[in-house]
Amino acid sequence: MLPFLFRRLLQFIPTFLISTLVLFFVVQAAPGDFLTQLSQNPRVTPEKLAQLKINYSLDQSEWVQYIRWLTNLLKGNLGISFAANQPVWDLVAPRLWNSLILVIISTVLTYAIGLLIGIYGALRPYSVPDRIISVLAYFGLGIPSFFFGLLVIYGLVVLKQNTGWDVPITGKSSGALQNAGFFRNGWDVFLHALAPSIVLALRSISSESRFIRGQMLEVMGQDYIRTARAKGLNDSIVTYKHAFRNASLPLVATLGSLLPFLIGGAGFVEVVFAWPGLTPLLLDSLGNQDLYVIVSTAALTSLLYIIGNILADILLAAVDPRIRYS
Amino acid sequence: MxxxxxxxxxxxxxxxxxxxxxxxxxxxxxxxxxxxxxxxxxxxxxxxxxxxxxxxxxxxxxxxxxxxxxxxxxxxxxxxxxxxxxxxxxxxxxxxxxxxxxxxxxxxxxISMIFQEPMTSLNPVYTVGDQIAEAVSLHQGKNRKEAMLAATEMLRLVGIPAPEKRVHEYPHQMSGGMRQRVMIAMALSCNxxxxxxxxxxxxxxxxxxxxxxxxxxxxxxxxxxxxxxxxxxxxxxxxxxxxxxxxxxxxxxxxxxxxxxxxxxxxxxxxxxxxxxxxxxxxxxxxxxxxxxKERLEAIPGNVPNPLNLPPGCPFEPRCKYAIPECSKAVPALExxxxxxxxxxxxxxxxxxxxxxxxxxxxxxxxxxx
Structure with a gap:
């Protein structure tokens, strides 16, 4: 097991270097740089501009910039944001946590609801409820999240007008509650996170339930399920002990991609609900070519990706006795 | 014989x-x-x-x-x-x-049953001992420990060497013949x-x-x-x-x-x-x-009839060398x-x-x- 982990970590090094290098050059390939905007500003003198260029290393070649960024990264320094004029980590960290709130709630919803309706569908395939769920799932997969987000906002506004129930639809918290205590604030954040999390979960519930339904259906047709029934076991033991454990193996294998998704997954839903997550920041950074915010976040994501995959490998070995790393 | x-x-x-x-x-x-x-x-x-x-x-x-x-x-x-x-x-x-x-x-x-495919008839994620013990504890009300002992005894009975060790192994660690022995052990575990x-x-x-x-x-x-x-x-x-x-x-x-x-x-x-x-x-x-x-191996000519479309008379009539017109009129009785x-x-x-x-x-x- 340990040599295996070591090998995986070694494999990570080239992956990491190549992905960040490509990203670094792609971002730089766009015409201009962060200072292009400033150069149009009559109040910024050419001397000031030249000074900034040197400060931000933008006068150097891309290779030199990349090497400087990489050596800083190894020291734990993600670089600075040109736009915010503060270290990238200080800028990214709070937004990372905000995104995590959404993604964790929606992931819990995904697995709780997705597994339930997936198994339900597999136990009664082609029944009327299963067909209804199938149709809904195709809608869930087909509808773009940002558009569904707008529909939900509209629905919540109508709900508020008719019943007075106020489910917050923008932002992360109600400003008035600044000093209301931990639990009060926590509940407030949770309420704000509810709508975007559900929108976020819809898509993954749809795909996850389809996936687990297919897996369960396949496993339920296996010979060892017939053996289990021939032993006299009841349906729930056959389903949950014998079938589900096998059907969940591919699910465990895909858990590895969950970790990077925890960072980047919230996406446009954050923009629609004005949630102060990572995506709005990244979009702004891309717009004004805030180089180190982009590449450092990407570096974090690829790091999480490799960690996630290693964790998934370990987990898979724990649930599937046929898999041994030696 | x-x-x-x-x-x-x-x-x-x-x-x-x-x-x-x-x-x-x-x-x-x-x-x-x-x-x-x-x-x-x-x-x-x-x-x-x-x-x-x-x-x-x-x-x-x-x-x-x-x-x-x-x-x-x-x-x-x-x-x-x-x-x-x-x-x-x-x-x-x-x-x-x-x-x-x-x-x-x-x-x-x-009534117990053993199947044609020993390679796929055992659940890959549980030990063979677990799978035998499951039947024993279900039908004989034994606790897990007693049931595992019974499973070990069954493995010994069907001639699996070192049953104390084998009982903790998974199906993929065994050959087809071994797995069929496990299936037999499972089937016979409740007499x-x-x-x-x-x-x-x-x-x-x-x-x-x-x-x-x-x-x-x-x-x-x-x-x-x-x-x-x-x-x-x-x-x-x-x-x-x-x-x-x-x-x-x-x-x-x-x-x-x-x-x-x-x-x-x-x-x-x-x-x-x-x-x-x-x-x-x-x-x-x-x-x-x-x-x-020269002698050739004899085969029954033709194929099994389509089960959706059985002939009206004896189903074997189309392939039968003894068939007479009477055969296709009605399904013969078992005499x-x-x-x-x-x-x-x-x-x-x-x-x-x-x-x-x-x-x-x-x-x-x-x-x-x-």
Whole structure:
């Protein structure tokens, strides 16, 4: 097991270097740089501009910039944001946590609801409820999240007008509650996170339930399920002990991609609900070519990706006795 | 081995364990109704081994799954028939009409089953010990520790070396023959009254087949269960069975004592099956060069009829070399030809004087087929 982990970590090094290098050059390939905007500003003198260029290393070649960024990264320094004029980590960290709130709630919803309706569908395939769920799932997969987000906002506004129930639809918290205590604030954040999390979960519930339904259906047709029934076991033991454990193996294998998704997954839903997550920041950074915010976040994501995959490998070995790393 | 074994004497098994009458199991598919089992009647005595023989699609496996009530529903359904079974508690009930809860008490406890594919019949994510112990604790109320001990003992009984160690192993760590032994251990762990073996040796190589058959015979003597042996291998039938039921197109076409079936078959399909066994003593003729007396292996011409579209008369009529116009008019009745030997052929009386291969020769052939 340990040599295996070591090998995986070694494999990570080239992956990491190549992905960040490509990203670094792609971002730089766009015409201009962060200072292009400033150069149009009559109040910024050419001397000031030249000074900034040197400060931000933008006068150097891309290779030199990349090497400087990489050596800083190894020291734990993600670089600075040109736009915010503060270290990238200080800028990214709070937004990372905000995104995590959404993604964790929606992931819990995904697995709780997705597994339930997936198994339900597999136990009664082609029944009327299963067909209804199938149709809904195709809608869930087909509808773009940002558009569904707008529909939900509209629905919540109508709900508020008719019943007075106020489910917050923008932002992360109600400003008035600044000093209301931990639990009060926590509940407030949770309420704000509810709508975007559900929108976020819809898509993954749809795909996850389809996936687990297919897996369960396949496993339920296996010979060892017939053996289990021939032993006299009841349906729930056959389903949950014998079938589900096998059907969940591919699910465990895909858990590895969950970790990077925890960072980047919230996406446009954050923009629609004005949630102060990572995506709005990244979009702004891309717009004004805030180089180190982009590449450092990407570096974090690829790091999480490799960690996630290693964790998934370990987990898979724990649930599937046929898999041994030696 | 001699075929005149005492077990083959008629009426030895006075007590009936399972009596199936007019069983009909149909599959309702989009293309129509498939009458996989269409009015099957047979009985099985206590301690007896009954072989059910037939080609793929003859309904033999569906018959056995019907007895376990393991027909996937939908599309399958037992539409008619009675399956009287006497459990270990001495009570007789109709398997066709029992509730699911009653059936669960019988499955694995009174009736056990082993399957054709040992490689896929065990759950890959649980140890073999777990899987045997599961049945033991379910039916005998033992706790986990006792059940695991029982599982170890069962593994020892079926001849698995180092059972204390093997009991903690997973199926993928074992060979096909080992896994079939595990399946047998699981099936016999609750001392069933009836073991249904659905082609248990088909997927194994020949030397392992013989070991598994020996093991089953030995355990049958020790435990005293009856065996319903589903197979298409006539060599295995000669080796194992007391009586034989031959199925074709979802119906029983011939039934009788194993010696009778081999010596004096009364149905052209059974005759065809017996003639298609390669004979060791004819090897020279099979390989005869030019100018020598050449002999070819006999095969039954044609294919099994489409179960969606069975001929109106005898289902074997299109392939039968003895067919006469009468045959295609109606499905022949299963008639007693004497001494419990039944045939579903309108010309069975004419086969009495057919020249049949001598018993000793067909035995050699069977040894080879094994």
């Amino acid at each position: 001699t075929l005149t074994k005492d077990s083959a004497l008629p009426n030895r098994h006075a007590e009936t364990l399972l009596s199936v009458t007019n069983l009909k199991t149909y599959f309702f598919t989009d293309d129509g109704v498939v009458k996989s089992v269409d009015g099957v009647t047979f009985h099985l005595g206590k301690g007896e081994t009954l072989a059910v023989v037939g080609e793929s699609g003859s309904g033999k496996s569906v018959t056995s799954l019907s007895a376990m009530r393991l027909i996937p529903t939908p599309p399958g359904k037992i539409v008619e028939g009675e399956m009287l079974f006497t459990g270990k508690d001495g009570k007789t009930g109709d398997l066709a009409k029992m509730s699911e809860a009653q059936m669960r008490k019988i499955r694995g406890n009174d 069933p009254a009836l073991l249904i073996a659905d082609e248990p040796t088909t997927a194994l190589d020949v030397t392992i087949q013989a070991q598994i058959l020996d093991l089953m015979r030995k355990l049958q003597k020790e435990i005293g269960m009856s065996i319903l042996f589903i197979t298409h291998n006539l060599g295995v039938v000669a080796e194992m069975a007391d009586r034989v039921v031959v199925m074709y197109g979802g119906r029983v076409v011939e039934e009788g004592d194993v010696v009778e079936i081999f010596q004096a078959p009364r149905h052209p399909y059974t005759m065809g099956l017996l003639n298609s066994i390669p004979r060791v003593d004819h090897a020279a003729e099979y390989h005869a060069g030019p100018g020598q007396k 007693d030809t004497g001494g419990g030997h039944m045939s579903r052929c309108i010309r069975w009386k004419e086969f009495e004087n057919e020249a049949r291969p001598a018993v000793s020769q067909s035995q050699n052939a069977m040894g080879e087929a094994l």
